[in-house]
Amino acid sequence: xxxxxxxxxxxxxxxxxxxxxxxxxxxxxxxxxxxxxxxxxxxxxxxxxxxxxxxxxxxxxxxxxxxxxxxxxxxxxxxxxxxxxxxxxxxxxxxxxxxxxxxxxxxxxxxxxxxxxxxxxxxxxxxxxxxxxxxxxxxxxxxxxxxxxxxxxxxxxxxxxxxxxxxxxxxxxxxxxxxxxxxxxxxxxxxxxxxxxxxxxxxxxxxxxxxxxxxxxxxxxxxxxxxxxxxxxxxxxxxxxxxxxxxxxxxxxxxxxxxxxxxxxxxxxxxxxxxxxxxxxxxxxxxxxxxxxxxxxxxxxxxxxxxxxxxxxxxxxxxxxxxxxxxxxxxxxxxxxxxxxxx
Numbered sequence: 001x002x003x004x005x006x007x008x009x010x011x012x013x014x015x016x017x018x019x020x021x022x023x024x025x026x027x028x029x030x031x032x033x034x035x036x037x038x039x040x041x042x043x044x045x046x047x048x049x050x051x052x053x054x055x056x057x058x059x060x061x062x063x064x065x066x067x068x069x070x071x072x073x074x075x076x077x078x079x080x081x082x083x084x085x086x087x088x089x090x091x092x093x094x095x096x097x098x099x100x101x102x103x104x105x106x107x108x109x110x111x112x113x114x115x116x117x118x119x120x121x122x123x124x125x126x127x128x129x130x131x132x133x134x135x136x137x138x139x140x141x142x143x144x145x146x147x148x149x150x151x152x153x154x155x156x157x158x159x160x161x162x163x164x165x166x167x168x169x170x171x172x173x174x175x176x177x178x179x180x181x182x183x184x185x186x187x188x189x190x191x192x193x194x195x196x197x198x199x200x201x202x203x204x205x206x207x208x209x210x211x212x213x214x215x216x217x218x219x220x221x222x223x224x225x226x227x228x229x230x231x232x233x234x235x236x237x238x239x240x241x242x243x244x245x246x247x248x249x250x251x252x253x254x255x256x257x258x259x260x261x262x263x264x265x266x267x268x269x270x271x272x273x274x275x276x277x278x279x280x281x282x283x284x285x286x287x288x289x290x291x292x293x294x295x296x297x298x299x300x301x302x303x304x305x306x307x308x309x310x311x312x313x314x315x316x317x318x319x320x321x322x323x324x325x326x327x328x329x330x331x332x333x334x335x336x337x338x339x340x341x342x343x
Contacts, residue, residue: 016077031105115312142244151291159207163284165312168279169280176294228258
């Protein structure tokens, strides 16, 4: 029986067999004996190699996503880890580093099959692994720390030309069954959209509020003028962050094109609910993601995810990192901010 189930097109679900799950658990045990933490530079340099020891069932599914691009988002269930054994912290700064050790190794192993893990100096003090959880006072914000409104569909770190190629979310706690939203390029019909405009640099993409806290001046906060679609016209890549994207002033055709694209994104969006221990892999060029609203309680039982982002080419961002071995990107030192890029 095929363990990969289409749900419905670009989003797939992989349920690991018990044997595969045990193989993964043995590999995690070995990694915990060899490395102290999952953000150990030695481990991150070898994470893809260690991933070669993952069961064929999992590697085949992830490689299909990476190389064939027939899958834009993949949910991995029945993995070797469970949820959090400690309360959801009230802030990412309050997290016990040892509380998610196994989960972080599992997250890194799966994500590293799609690229090299990176962090952002403007997010959670440059940590490679980030916490997605509600923070008191940020309920209405369009970030991973909001709760009172839907987190609208977006490409991760859309404002930056050095944004990730893929990201991974691991569920630590989701008692309320809060669903993620996903829309993939595979599911969309681009034929009715104004492609000439959407492939042109006629749109301003601004940083979200979490990144903006680290911007030093108005020019850094101003965003970039970029196309919203790029690559092949028959199967475009996407670059849209719905609440942070707008047409250039007085460009009515671009405004209409953006409205039509946003409407189709909403129309084709699907929901997926992660249970404790589940991992969601997202192709950041071919899928937008978001989250439904929920009521935060701040009592230790709130929804809690761990996140890591990866890039296929670490050298691409060398000018924004302190050294070749450093994995933290400073998005506001971008030397090409004034240039028009297609990606």
